[in-house]
Amino acid sequence: MTDASPARERLALAADLPLDEGLRLYAQVAPHVGYAKVGLSLFVEHGPAAVAAFQKLGARIFLDLKLHDIPNTVELAAARAGALGVSLLTVHAAGGEPMLRAAVKGARAGAQAQGHAPPRILAVTVLTSMSAEDVADVGLSGAPEQAALRLARLAMRAGVEGLVCSPREAESFRRELGTAPFLCTPGIRPAGAALGDQSRAETPAFAVRAGADLLVVGRPIHTAAQPVDAARAIALEVSSA
Template identity: 40%
Template sequence: MGRSIIVALDYSTREEIRSFLKEFQQESLFVKVGMEAFYQFGPSLVEEIKEQDHQLFLDLKLHDIPNTVKKAMKGLAGLGVDLVNVHAAGGRDMMQSALEGLEAGSPSGKNRAMCIGVTHLTSTSEEMLKQELHINKRMKDAVVSLASLTKASGLDGVVSSALEVPWIKKACGQSFLTVTPGIRLEGDLAQDQKRVATPSKARSLGSDFIVVGRSITAAENPYEAYYKVKKDWEGSYVS
């Protein structure tokens, strides 16, 4: 699974999702289906997208007791998605159970989906971390702590801000995946995100995947916006 842009399909209707994907009939995208779309349209949306030969990140951030997460992951594995996630704060037993569920539910002869742990949401500020969550650490230390736990639990990587990627790579190794939302083109509003970066900045920091939503999907021309993001992302690549 190489470095890529993941487009967050954060639309309110199924028709909007279909309309967006219709613009990309001639190529394979990596897209993200989150809670909003999955809770409304269910597994049939995932199946429809996979039939169009797109890679898919099912972003449900599972966080429950280990047995419940294991059973949920076993069911999700049958959908043939490429990437799933859990909240790393659920702990080692929960994360290991997630992997067990994925292995058990994966179709015969196929590799399980990649599984990553969410560290701290990119909408979380340093102030919120301390005053609301009562975590008396710097953001980078809190993120690296959860990333290290995620790696020790056997998962493939984490979700974090691009800003924490260098420390995650230092602690967990270069092969440990970093999937970074909170990506904005230069001049775009941060909106509800706090820890943001441009595509080129994320690449220079070492992100393996960037998740881009509104900078593409809310653009007047999403097709052109996608390629603008792609150019910024790939332009900082050094072979």
């Protein structure tokens, strides 16, 4: 059997649960999952305490706030995030190049002030929940893949090191942008799993073969009858791919 351990640093648990429940779940699946993704619901309710709680369990923190505001506001928020010692922080690429540069600047300054390594900024291109119709409705031209690539190029120009995209865009990003960007893919669903609100989901193996560096998995683990077995199976699939 393939050892799951090589996949650990390529998997993030989307802890979109009440904090106590999320902590219990992460403690169970930690042998297979290296990152805990603290998203909006947890951060709105608990703030930095949610980050600290997962850090105490040894998790690397993916702070998924998808910042999108004027550059000064984003710079201040990114600085606060950097000071928390998080590893990854999301912003919306649609905020534009000045905002993205401000996020990078703020995150580095905040981390440096507290003696932490700076978090990698991940620019969200097109949400994986958005269909082609949704993309057109918000005024983006072309297919979701085309819109995502335009936003990815903008983010790279701004000095952002990572991108969030669906597994379906990862291959074209690698082809067009090379090996430089760190690619994070949510919308991961093992074969046969319910899609939920994801419109452009794919399997773990698909995402890895397409070039993804980090896979975000939530409901396929925390709604499983045996979450540890589900996490182990995903990690094995990643390792094999």
